[in-house]
Amino acid sequence: MTDLRLDAPESPALIAIQQRTGMADEMWREIAPLLADEGITEDTDPTDLPTLQAALDRAVARYNTALFTPTGRARSDAAALLRQVVASIAADETEHAARLLDSLGPDSTAEQPVTTSHAAGLALSLLGAWSANTTSDIPAGLLQGTALPAGHWRGERAARDILALARKGRAHRSVQKLIVQHGGHHVTDGAALALAATVQTWAQRTGTPAADVAEAAIG
Template identity: 80%
Template sequence: MTDLGLDAPEPPALIAIQQPTGLADEMWREIAPLLADEGITEDSDPTDLPTLQAALDRAIARYNTALFTPTGKARGQAAELLRQVVVSVAAGENVHAARLLDSLGPDPTDAQPVTGAHAAGLAMLLLDNGSTGPAGIPAGLLTGTALPAGHWRGERAATDILALAREGRAHRSVQKLIVRHSGHHVTDGAALALAATVLTWVKRTRTPAADITETRWSAGSRPARDAVSHDETGPAPQPTPLTCQVPGPATAGLRQAAPPSCSHPTRLRHRGTGPCAQRVDVLPGAQ
């Protein structure tokens, strides 16, 4: 059974690149409305590639921001899952915390309505919010936060996320974080960074972790049981940002150009049984 704590330092993500057939066309359809807001459609006059790439970059940034920003019911569900993870870590129940994180997939299901992107995104939003020192949060909380002793899944990503959150930049840096660490490491790391912050809060104020999370971000009524998948054959895939590079001639309109080369990773199954060979990710950005 997986454990959020590791016996040895976490190795860098093992990377493989995969571009499934038809993926570029599918992603192109998803970002077409965002490009239309930039004034670029199939009927647009041809434009130079730097201009088209700049518009594409802005559209992708909006796409990824929406992917990692839960709202409404999705935000409440993600907040509840993060609350359970943090309280589990605070209680030393790292296996249960790992099961919760391993249940996250790219799309909501009946067994697990929370996605990995929503959990990671909300955790980073909460951490960024702590950088502004809002009322009720101990002064200098993020500055004084360090990861718990030992080794952890997502520890490399968590270190970077905490550094960015101290400047209020973790959420806006999600694409760079995932390209550097991989999707599941960022999800684990964001949850770990959030847990570390709450543990520091606990030490400073002697307030129970459950009370801190309940007061600060747990929203709405909770499910009668943990929202965790019953499939324990391996972690679910993690969503990752989309990256696109425009191909084609020196100038191109959408009508003339081929669909952009898009990378949208999917996570593979476990390889090996030890903590240093748990998962393999397919990352964006490498063409």
């Protein structure tokens, strides 16, 4: 049975490029309006490669930011799932947490409207906000005092990098770099693990059950 807790240290991710039918066309349709904002259309001179590449880089960055920034119903659904994952990890119900994360895919479905990018993006955004410590209810130095739970975990390599970036306020904007380095599913697992570790630190600092902290803070 799948479990977030591992018996041995996690192996480095083997990044596999999976080609989905129509994926390139779908992505291009999403990026084309962003390129148009940069003044790049199908009539743009193809010989001006540096300009084209710079515009494409900016458009892809905007596309990824939107993809990993859920809003409205997508955000509320992702928050509900992350609350369950965090509470399950805190209760040492790590198999249940793994099943929740394994239910995610790249696209929304009727059975699971939350995607991997929704969950990872929201977790990274929350960690960044908590690191900035903009409200009085967040314990001072929360991220600096957070360490991963003892033992070996799925996504722990990504989680360590995520915590380091979150402490500098750079986790969310580094999502593409994290995916290239660790792979999408490892980033989602790692973001959830880093979020759970931070909530548990918050709970210990305030004497509040971790599930209650998750319910109040993850939204």
